[in-house]
Amino acid sequence: MLASLDYSPSAYPIVHITGTSGKGSTAASVAAILTAAGYRVGLRTSPYLQVATEKLQVGSLLVDGSALDRISALVTNAHNSLLTRDGSVQRLGHAEAWIVLSLVWFAERNVDAAIIEVGAGGRFDSTNIVQPTVSVITSVGVDHVATLGPTIADIAWHKAGIIKPGATVIVGDTPAEAWKVILDEAAAADVRIVRPSSMQVSPPKMLRMPGAFQQQNAAVAIATIEALGHHGFTIPKSAIETGLSEVRLPGRLERMPHLGSPIVWIDGAHNADKIAALTGEIELIAGDGPLPVVVVGMLGAKDTRSIVSKLAPISSTIIATQPSVIGRTSLSAEVLAAQVQASAFSGTVLLELDPHAALHRAESLAKAQGASVLVTGSMYLAGQVRRRWYPDAEIVLQRTPWPIIGAERPL
Structure with missing residues (x-):
């Protein structure tokens, strides 16, 4: 060929x-x-x-x-x-x-x-x-x-x-x-x-x-x-x-452009090693505030138990969601939430099927607590949520993962 x-x-x-x-x-x-x-x-x-x-x-x-x-x-x-x-x-x-x-x-x-x-x-x-x-x-x-x-x-x-x-x-x-x-x-x-x-x-x-x-x-x-x-x-x-x-790469411990509180971090970590590396950055993610509100969603083939066990200690609340992926099977948010509840996690576990609704809910909770938000568990989830700040069309037109939108500037 x-x-x-x-x-x-x-x-x-x-x-x-x-x-x-x-x-x-x-x-x-x-x-x-x-x-x-x-x-x-x-x-x-x-x-x-x-x-x-x-x-x-x-x-x-x-x-x-x-x-x-x-x-x-x-x-x-x-x-x-x-x-x-x-x-x-x-x-x-x-x-x-x-x-x-x-x-x-x-x-x-x-x-x-x-x-x-x-x-x-x-x-x-x-x-x-x-x-x-x-x-x-x-x-x-x-x-x-x-x-x-x-x-x-x-x-x-x-x-x-x-x-x-x-x-x-x-x-x-x-x-x-x-x-x-x-x-x-x-x-x-x-x-x-x-x-x-x-x-x-x-x-x-x-x-x-x-x-x-x-x-x-x-x-x-x-x-x-x-x-x-x-x-x-x-x-x-x-x-x-x-x-x-x-150098930078989208969706890798990426802080979204700051438009007020709370701060939102996105990371596409989707295996135990990557999640372990991510949790090692909790001081950066949480800043001076309490533990973050975590939105998590993943594909069905992942080692959910290992991922959840590593996220639990660095989360105040975990919101289970479900990324939409063409050609691949996502882990249902209901199953994920049940697995979080069955773990040693002592915080609140919530369910939001739609990733954007999950992010909105996380922001509301985090703002009330003075906490940050972390979205993780899947590259696909990271991409879906990231569109709120960086629209697909602008990425294509401006030929960068960090297009300038109005007066906003990436960090």
Whole structure:
């Protein structure tokens, strides 16, 4: 398919990034640092929060809506032509079509490098057709167990599948069970592994993206940048500092534009590791006030028990809601509320099926208590709620996840 569109695997260097947690933030950080160093950089992230154009950008600008439409038509027409000529050609799925159009668009835009975030896993992910210069595994934890396997070793095997001969491999914080699997994969590919602990440059203490866990993501990003330095890229320390001080990612411990009280935080944490990292930021989220009112909703396949057990200690009230997701099953708000009530949570448990109604109710309660609001449990929920501040149409038109609306300015 790519050959029919005249795409060459050597068109530009690729950094391929996977991980249970931190892959999106790390991908955005690597792209921001390279951009600050003067390179033209393509970034492909997954999933998007609100609109499809969020998945692709060059520099600071998301793909133009008309350009995405044109490239989509180009890929669709080429695909249909292949099917007509050769009936044995397998039809592209949605994910496969996305990576094809991503690679073709980056080539069209003459990027100096592309940062490609894996959708899920790695070994059988649609993005694993690339030949990376650097392969990155940010972390290995328990998530997507229905497709990746129940154990850490199983999940690590999927992540390690992005390791390719000729690539430098960067590996972040991983448990011993995962580390052994990754080492075996690297040995089979005859590649060297670099750990962030061996870096010569440490992350700056002040990052634009809040949260102590972002220090670890920044460390992995810097290790990736150092590896690129051995492949012909020139990245001064000032570019690292500038990139990390400017990079941000929507829906990751994101404070909504302040329009009075209460303060609303949105975080797409959807597995036990991410929720644990989020709860470690309770002082930032709560500020000088009491524990926040938490709105939570998630997909049906998640480990609800672990997520609820970690949220309970940092919540004054929990409002169970239900994100609307096309093609996936959400956990019903009733079931979620029942599981919260069955846990050790001693606060009030409320039920609001509609996420916007849940947010409104949370704000009313939080304002009366002098507390903040935290919305979490799902990237899909984060995207739905975020639309209140950042409308979909404006994201597309202004080509940024943070469009300027009237006199408002993002924090």
